[in-house]
Amino acid sequence: MPSLSSIAWAVVIAIGEPEAPSDASPSVASPLERVFDPEAPLAGHAPLDDAGAPDEPATSLPNTGVAPLHRSDELATPAPAAAPLEAGAARPTEDPRPSAWVAAPLRAAELPAEPPTDLKRLHMVRLDLLVGPVWRLSKTETLITTSVEVGRVHGFSGALHASVIVAPDRDFVAVVDIPVGVGVIARMRMGDSGLYGSVGLSAGILVHRAESQPTFSEFGLEEGPRTVFHRVDPDFRIPIRFAWSVGAAGFSLALIQGFNVRARSYERRGVTVWERSAYRIGLVLGVHSDIILGRARRLRSARRRRGKS
């Protein structure tokens, strides 16, 4: 049974920029696209009329693509039809396009919603720190883990992790395991909320450090000095993670399964006094912070892109 004493709680460190927007977060779009793609909702416009305005994005990701309300005026001047003005030339008095093509200025209530951000193309860096118990079959230890993930908000990311596993039973030998590894993370948004789920696979090494306690005779004489043992094992992890972001930071809950190939035990006078399985399952809770590195193009279907051409 896991011991409650081995459960450590989160230390929150929030760094970096706000988290990347969700698919409801608009990116900057050209006015013409909005004009000739009437089915696409316009996101990011503040509703002039609450009843008729599209819903605000449910996500907490930053609305970097939100256009100001006066953009509707800009839409009245379609860019593709505009000829460059020569110096000194007089401004054309008539619109060369057919009148039907000329868009009348839209009222705010009539603006379509902003198209969703293509999360598969939105890059980010996520930093996290999580703490929790890790079960190594017969024993429960404390796991502190941190990682850096670089990649898509929705899609694959590369990940680098480093952890510390501290064994609570330190009477005979004080053990600290340090798994370090790299791997890939597949992340996807779960529903319309800001909850993301991810699963990963990483490989690396687990550095095992153990320091034996000195032994004494019954007269208090030190007979056996402290001895430090080091071992390095291959290590594999499969983290399953749920992350919920609020602004730039968020909370993460992860189930981290690990396998470091080699089970290990320590004996004193032929009796096993410390042992661990090669398998481990950790349940950690902590915080993360996301840094958005670039803006993704909005999500458009292939059919629509074909229609445009």
Add this chain to the structure above:
Amino acid sequence: MSLALFGCDEVIDLDPIDVSIPVESSVRPPPITGGTLVVLDNATAVAADPDRDVIHVVDLAFAEVLHTIALEPGDQPGRVVVSDSGLVHVVLRGYGGLATIDVDAGAVLSRTWLCTEPRGVAFNPDDATLHVACADGWLHQLDEDGASLGSTQLEPDLRDVMIVNGVVMASLFRKAAIVGVDGSRIELPPFGDHIPHVAWRTWVRPSGTIVMLHQLASTEPVPIEPDPEDIEVDGGTPYGGGGDPCTSGITGAAITTIFDGRTDTVPVSQSRLTVDAAASPSGEWIALAVPGAAAEEGTIRFQSTEFFECDPGARPDGDDGQVTAVAYSASGQLVAQSREPATITVFTDEPWGTRKVIKLNGEPRFDTGHEIFHRATSSGLSCASCHPEGTDDGHVWTFETLGDRRTQPLDVGLGDTAPFHWDGDMTDLTMIMDEVLSHRMGGDRQSSLRQASFQRWLFAQQRPPAGGDHEEPSQVSAGAQLFASYDCGRCHDGPALGGTITENVRGVRLQVPTLRRVSLHAPYMHDGRSGTLEAAIQDMVESTRGVTAPQADIDAIAAYLRTL
């Protein structure tokens, strides 16, 4: 660091490992027998030195060595006694006899061969005779010139000789009993769940009280491995006797006084291998020679004669070497003999006072194998605790999951008897050292170099055949033929007459023991169920051939085996 490429388990042993460079003496010292010192009335100490085969004569008042009397190599001088004439008589264990020394002249006057393994000697002032006890059970009576005055057969395994109210008595080493030439016998009663055994030293006080320094052995089941609940960081567990000073381990030292038919046994708290004892003239103190203690712990210990069970005693500060013998002078000075370094230490007052150290002559005899064998582990046990004098304690231990197992002797040429232990489960000495010395007894693991050195020392401790000096040659010859005709040699084969194979006997697979010195190692069988050699022979004939052998055949085979 090591990188594991494949799935595997790794077990790391936390027991400390001793990697110090082994030292082997030019002449490897024999196991400690203890009690090799006597102090004459003129403040002269005579110390037998079995490690160097010399006799040291030391003037205690002037702290100088008067004589260093060389003996023959391998003589192994032991017990010393002084006669009324002032001559000193020394038992020569290796030679098998008695040497008479003129301490004033520093010369050996005579050497008398007596038996294969003489042990104790006493001088009877009533008739000016010497009595020498031999391991084969014969008690020899001599005059001071070495002339034989007769022999008496008592029991095998005689040790010290005492003159108690005019009666010659001798202690039995393994049984810790006392037998007299008049047929008397004194058995020490059990002490709780321990029984007395291994009588290291027995002497008689002027009051007629017999004092015996012996060991107590547990009759309770002994765990093969320490209970995990008992494992402590410092390694001490009840298995070895460490920890609680009021809790006896499986074996430890004790002192029993016997007077007027009454016995009083008091165990020595937190004892180590203790091989000699002496009572102060005032009767208030008993000094103990504890060569099994670590040098830092001190190998001299003083117990008040009023001591109680949990009394840890007193230890003088300072390093007195590895003390193997103690004796009091008439004035109450304690004299202690250290085997390595070879010194005589005089404590000026009772119980100890100031210390005066006298260096003795001779080469160093520090030896790693000897050290490993005798020094106590963290649990208080040493190899010599159960293998005193490098042989066995004769005790039948009850091991959990294994059952009864008699301690096996080590002085039989152990190198010819692998695999080891009654089950034959210990393929070599390395395995025994890891399993028994380290795991069970709580000792340090030894580096491969030290293990090899220990093995060389131990395998060299083979003692000569028991001899059977008193057996009829024709009986011995007949016994040898019967031994062959009963096909005993089918299992008791090879240079050690056994010891190398495991056979199924009565449905139990057990190692066939060697027959070397078998007559000196009662009781017999793995569980000690045969108390005499004749009973053991009959048991084996019935077990292996399914018949009962005639008593004449048994006697003849026993006569033959006593020569081995």
